[in-house]
Amino acid sequence: MRNIIFAAPFQLDTTYRFARAAAKLPNVRLLGLVAQAPRGADARLFADIEVVKDPLDARQLIDAARRLAQRHGPIHRVLGILEPLQVQLAEVRQALGIAGTTPAVADLFRDKGRMKDELRRHGLPCARHAVITSAADAASFIAKVGFPIVIKPPAGQGCKATWRISNVDQLQQALQAIQASPAHPAIAEEFLRGREFSFETITIGGEVRFSSLSRYFPTPLEVMENPWIQWVVVLPRDVSGPEFADARELGVRAVKALGLETGFTHMEWFRRDDGSLAIGEIAARPPGAQIVVCNNYVHDADFHRAWARAVVDDAFDGPYERKYAVGVAFLRGIGHGHVIRVAGVEAANARVGQWVVESKLPKLGTPRADTYEGDGHVIVRHPDIEVVKTAMQAIVESIRIEYA
Numbered sequence: 001m002r003n004i005i006f007a008a009p010f011q012l013d014t015t016y017r018f019a020r021a022a023a024k025l026p027n028v029r030l031l032g033l034v035a036q037a038p039r040g041a042d043a044r045l046f047a048d049i050e051v052v053k054d055p056l057d058a059r060q061l062i063d064a065a066r067r068l069a070q071r072h073g074p075i076h077r078v079l080g081i082l083e084p085l086q087v088q089l090a091e092v093r094q095a096l097g098i099a100g101t102t103p104a105v106a107d108l109f110r111d112k113g114r115m116k117d118e119l120r121r122h123g124l125p126c127a128r129h130a131v132i133t134s135a136a137d138a139a140s141f142i143a144k145v146g147f148p149i150v151i152k153p154p155a156g157q158g159c160k161a162t163w164r165i166s167n168v169d170q171l172q173q174a175l176q177a178i179q180a181s182p183a184h185p186a187i188a189e190e191f192l193r194g195r196e197f198s199f200e201t202i203t204i205g206g207e208v209r210f211s212s213l214s215r216y217f218p219t220p221l222e223v224m225e226n227p228w229i230q231w232v233v234v235l236p237r238d239v240s241g242p243e244f245a246d247a248r249e250l251g252v253r254a255v256k257a258l259g260l261e262t263g264f265t266h267m268e269w270f271r272r273d274d275g276s277l278a279i280g281e282i283a284a285r286p287p288g289a290q291i292v293v294c295n296n297y298v299h300d301a302d303f304h305r306a307w308a309r310a311v312v313d314d315a316f317d318g319p320y321e322r323k324y325a326v327g328v329a330f331l332r333g334i335g336h337g338h339v340i341r342v343a344g345v346e347a348a349n350a351r352v353g354q355w356v357v358e359s360k361l362p363k364l365g366t367p368r369a370d371t372y373e374g375d376g377h378v379i380v381r382h383p384d385i386e387v388v389k390t391a392m393q394a395i396v397e398s399i400r401i402e403y404a
Contacts, residue, residue, distance in 0.1 A: 020304070
């Protein structure tokens with residue numbers, strides 16, 4: 001029996017889909033590192049758990065993993081999909097002598113400044129950046145690249161605590177908010193203009209075995225700056241042609257440059273207005289924004305299981321045929337407070353309901369979400385990408401969320 005530790009601090013369905021996939025593999029005993037004991041059907045998912053007070057504290061995770069090993073024997077793998085956990089889980093592996101991504105590689109993916117330095121060292125295009133610890137650092141960087149710039153934490157995710165800075169007043173506000181200092185540095189980046197995409201891979205033994213990509217409408221940063229925008233992600237049916245050949249090469253080179261051996265990656269990249277490419281950033285984890293689910297619908301396959309097969313069994317069951325174009329529209333509205341009304345669902349259903357394969361509508365009474373994924377989503381599938389794009393437009397035009 002292989003003992004697999006899965007770190008799931010919070011009982012989120014997006015996280016637990018991966019845990020369920022790992023638990024279903026043959027000869028697996030799933031052991032949990034959690035902040036709260038799971039409830040409902042997922043309470044039976046783990047053969048044993050350790051509750052840790054601070055799930056981001058590597059020392060607590062190491063001690064809890066050792067207690068699980070004492071009770072059940074040697075640990076085969078230590079897994080988790082959340083971005084803020086990747087370095088700590090690598091430290092657990094190192095402390096217990098378990099195969100998998102090392103702390104050095106995990107930190108290279110996590111620290112966006114070091115990541116860009118390494119990518120650039122390998123000749124890969126990415127946004128110019130600088131580590132800033134003071135207003136003088138920021139001013140020096142702006143003197144080189146000009147406005148606008150982006151300021152973010154070195155290890156941020158999902159546009160959280162990310163600012164687009166277009167003038168001196170905005171710069172002063174951002175620096176005051178983040179309180180940049182030698183002890184708490186931030187990253188300043190040039191603002192990339194162009195179309196934004198993602199690029200996903202499954203890598204095993206240092207070789208990319210699978211790749212996919214999606215297009216963002218508009219960029220996540222624009223969505224966070226404009227709460228009325230309902231974000232859309234579209235996965236084309238055909239990504240094999242010359243239109244994306246340079247992006248595929250760029251993504252594969254980035255994975256190899258950062259030294260990932262086995263796992264999923266999620267890279268955000270831009271095609272600039274002049275046609276050139278630039279990497280935004282890349283993470284050594286499965287993508288969010290329902291992109292894994294969308295790939296399930298694109299290929300008629302289970303990519304949660306594909307992740308588990310890669311990180312537990314070092315195996316790949318593809319190749320997978322791209323059968324459909326897929327789009328996901330994220331439902332958001334203007335205002336604050338709790339959801340009080342979801343309007344336009346019947347109108348949207350009348351226009352595109354025959355192509356909807358999954359929907360999660362906002363629940364009345366729930367607090368407004370503060371992410372670009374909003375309070376719900378609708379996923380559409382069709383062989384023709386133009387039908388999918390039209391359906392996405394119909395959904396975001398029809399459905400409105402109200403808060404109070």
